[in-house]
Amino acid sequence: MKLVVKFGGTSLATVKDIKNVVKTVDKIAKKNKTVVVCSAVDGTTDELIQISLLVEKGNKKDANRMLAKISQKHKQFADHLITNPKISKSLSSKLNSDLSELEELVNGLILLGEVTPRSYDYLISFGEKLSIDLVSFSLQELKNKSMPLSGKEAGIVTDSNFGDSRPLMDTTKIRLSKTINEHLNKNLIPVVAGFAGADQHDHTTTFGRGGSDYTATIIASCIDADEIWLMSDVEGMMTADPKLIKNAKLLKQVSYSEAIEMARFGAKQIHPRTFEPLLSKKIPMRIRSSFDVNNQGTLVTLPHSKSKDPVKCVAAIRKVGLLDLTGGILFAGPGAAAKIFSVLSKNDINAMMVSSNPSESSITIVVKKEDLHRAENVLEINLLGTTLKKIETIPNVAIIAVIGSGMRGKVGIASRVFLAAQKSNSNVMMIAQGSSELNLAFVVKDNDCKAVVTSLHNEFKLNTIK
Numbered sequence: 282m283k284l285v286v287k288f289g290g291t292s293l294a295t296v297k298d299i300k301n302v303v304k305t306v307d308k309i310a311k312k313n314k315t316v317v318v319c320s321a322v323d324g325t326t327d328e329l330i331q332i333s334l335l336v337e338k339g340n341k342k343d344a345n346r347m348l349a350k351i352s353q354k355h356k357q358f359a360d361h362l363i364t365n366p367k368i369s370k371s372l373s374s375k376l377n378s379d380l381s382e383l384e385e386l387v388n389g390l391i392l393l394g395e396v397t398p399r400s401y402d403y404l405i406s407f408g409e410k411l412s413i414d415l416v417s418f419s420l421q422e423l424k425n426k427s428m429p430l431s432g433k434e435a436g437i438v439t440d441s442n443f444g445d446s447r448p449l450m451d452t453t454k455i456r457l458s459k460t461i462n463e464h465l466n467k468n469l470i471p472v473v474a475g476f477a478g479a480d481q482h483d484h485t486t487t488f489g490r491g492g493s494d495y496t497a498t499i500i501a502s503c504i505d506a507d508e509i510w511l512m513s514d515v516e517g518m519m520t521a522d523p524k525l526i527k528n529a530k531l532l533k534q535v536s537y538s539e540a541i542e543m544a545r546f547g548a549k550q551i552h553p554r555t556f557e558p559l560l561s562k563k564i565p566m567r568i569r570s571s572f573d574v575n576n577q578g579t580l581v582t583l584p585h586s587k588s589k590d591p592v593k594c595v596a597a598i599r600k601v602g603l604l605d606l607t608g609g610i611l612f613a614g615p616g617a618a619a620k621i622f623s624v625l626s627k628n629d630i631n632a633m634m635v636s637s638n639p640s641e642s643s644i645t646i647v648v649k650k651e652d653l654h655r656a657e658n659v660l661e662i663n664l665l666g667t668t669l670k671k672i673e674t675i676p677n678v679a680i681i682a683v684i685g686s687g688m689r690g691k692v693g694i695a696s697r698v699f700l701a702a703q704k705s706n707s708n709v710m711m712i713a714q715g716s717s718e719l720n721l722a723f724v725v726k727d728n729d730c731k732a733v734v735t736s737l738h739n740e741f742k743l744n745t746i747k
């Protein structure tokens with residue numbers, strides 16, 4: 282098989298974790314043509330972001346201190362990972378060269394006292410550049426041929442939208458498949474840095490937080506991989522958050538559309554565009570734990586047949602707040618909603634869930650808790666007295682989403698959902714269902730969250746799901 286295996290930062294958090302990852306790859310690569318994609322060592326991207334904040338504040342001392350911390354951590358890891366003196370020397374020279382590039386960059390930024398979107402991407406791409414050195418040279422220590430490649434070196438070409446770039450798939454496919462296939466044909470394991478590529482002017486770009494997942498699926502699509510595995514510290518997709526529901530079960534199989542929905546609702550932290558490159562080629566994905574390699578995890582694939590389980594998962598989004606906007610006669614006629622959303626969007630506030638009634642007297646919007654107060658303010662300044670008659674806010678609510686493609690066209694699901702909410706004694710404050718019927722979402726007080734999820738989990742017997 283041709284495999285792309287991606288390891289998240291939590292799977293690369295300590296020397297022991299990296300050794301475990303390398304042992305796993307060593308085993309997999311004996312039977313499969315394997316491409317490895319790595320996130321940064323856990324916490325490194327946050328530290329790099331911290332450096333950029335310190336630079337902007339003109340705090341040179343702490344920026345350098347943070348830089349020294351990153352450098353020390355990776356050098357220490359290298360010392361503990363490699364015993365062969367020759368490999369150790371090569372790793373240390375590669376690390377030194379990457380670390381001095383980072384140091385030069387940080388010094389340059391300090392001198393300028395500013396971080397542009399372009400230099401920010403260049404800066405935060407270093408976590409992955411360093412982690413692939415550790416993994417690739419450790420694979421060599423186990424007598425594999427391996428090479429670390431940055432996204433740019435691998436051939437990932439993107440647009441110049443720094444911080445949220447997209448791959449130019451045609452160019453990427455030509456470059457990347459050539460580079461990667463050449464390596465694979467020489468029985469070499471390429472270890473590619475996740476999260477970043479380069480635009481057509483060779484400037485480093487990133488895909489946004491969590492972007493290594495996206496790197497892995499871009500590669501899988503370009504080389505026509507047979508499977509892609511996302512390995513992290515979780516078993517796979519679950520029927521509910523195991524921190525909330527003790528008997529939450531691992532889902533053995535979900536469809537692409539269910540997985541996309543679950544990822545959106547935070548059932549597993551996955552970069553939002555991860556699935557895009559897989560859809561046209563229908564490459565199967567496994568979401569698995571790097572700490573429990575005997576566990577097959579969740580297979581994300583085309584649905585085999587219409588699932589008999591209408592609901593697969595109950596997800597909860599917490600830390601959100603609700604805005605209840607009343608218009609009265611001010612709302613009458615077209616344009617009120619457009620005005621509201623334009624004010625929110627100009628202020629960079631995302632409306633996560635929206636519901637309005639046909640009487641057109643009110644609109645209810647859910648936003649992130651940290652945006653709630655600002656949303657209230659900007660709407661008050663711009664629209665109160667003209668479009669809006671009253672603005673009410675309710676902090677501390679939670680969105681509960683019932684997810685499963687088997688709900689589509691099935692009679693009686695909504696009544697079971699709300700009966701379950703009633704059984705848990707929770708008041709439903711707002712409801713939304715898209716016409717795809719992939720999810721049914723509603724809002725309750727955050728205090729009711731656990732009770733309602735438990736009740737729904739029981740109602741749909743998710744602890745016995747096959």
Ligand code: ASP
Pocket residue numbers: 289290320321326327408475476489490491492493494
């Ligand atoms: N290291 C990056 C982040 O922490 C990308 C990733 O982990 O996928 O967001």
Ligand code: MG
Pocket residue numbers: 289290291320321491
């Ligand atoms: Mg990460």
